[in-house]
Amino acid sequence: MRMNDKVALVTGAGGPMGAAIALRMASEGADLVITDISGTRLAETAAQIDAIAGRTAGVLVQRANVLAQEEVQALCDAAHDRFGRVDVLVNVVGGIASKVLYQPFLEISEERWAGTYDINLSGTRYLVRAIAPGMIERRYGRIVNVASTDFAGQWGHADYASSKAAVVSLTRVLAMELAPHVAVNCIAPGLISTRAVDVIPAAKIAERIGHTLLQRIGSPEEIAAVAAFLGSDDASYITGETLRVSGGLAAAL
């Protein structure tokens, strides 16, 4: 119960990774604010938390589009009204703004480029702006961002890889600027079994597994375990770091 007395806000909590993080933190004693753009998926996660962690009290469920600053502000206001603070912020929302997963740089449209940067960076920016001042004031905070091993470079992912590199860099800058009482770290997952992976061609998945030392895809729960560690006081002397959780995926290039 290392997250007892902590309030954690998890974005993208309707997806497998966000849901696993929320469940893990709830089972470690945290009060939760869970949010997603999909009210339906969010309700499923809330039900799972209720069933597995055995509690409904201490969970604020609020649908929000994290790319809309006013919705993020309303979410943070609601969190404050309910719990008085947010101690741990986990920014899970991210992805590629196109159904075409792998596309050479020269073919990527302006719309896709801007959309991918938006989804990987804007929500995190709005949430940190809204929540970090309270963390600084209370002299306690943990922020965990989610990048991708692609931050190191990946063919066909110029928009996604470079925007995730920006998440890694933003993590380091925030760690510097919010120190000494707020720690900011980042998880860079490899291939994880989520909806995003369902649409990757089997041959591409096999190729990735071939480059992975542990010879398999990871699970959302394996990301959740690391998020709970970085969000807890077990990680009290870690800030500005990006931790690859990839089963030993070889360098992307």
Ligand SMILES: NC(=O)c1ccc[n+]([C@@H]2O[C@H](COP(=O)([O-])OP(=O)(O)OC[C@H]3O[C@@H](n4cnc5c(N)ncnc54)[C@H](O)[C@@H]3O)[C@@H](O)[C@H]2O)c1
């Ligand atoms: N799945 C992987 O293999 C993998 C690998 C590396 C990194 N990642 C990163 O992990 C994170 C989660 O990925 P995932 O595969 O679980 O994604 P996912 O699409 O399965 O889930 C993401 C959730 O975020 C929600 N969401 C999307 N846009 C939103 C918005 N504007 N506002 C609020 N909620 C929104 C979706 O409704 C969904 O429930 C992303 O940042 C992704 O880039 C995933």
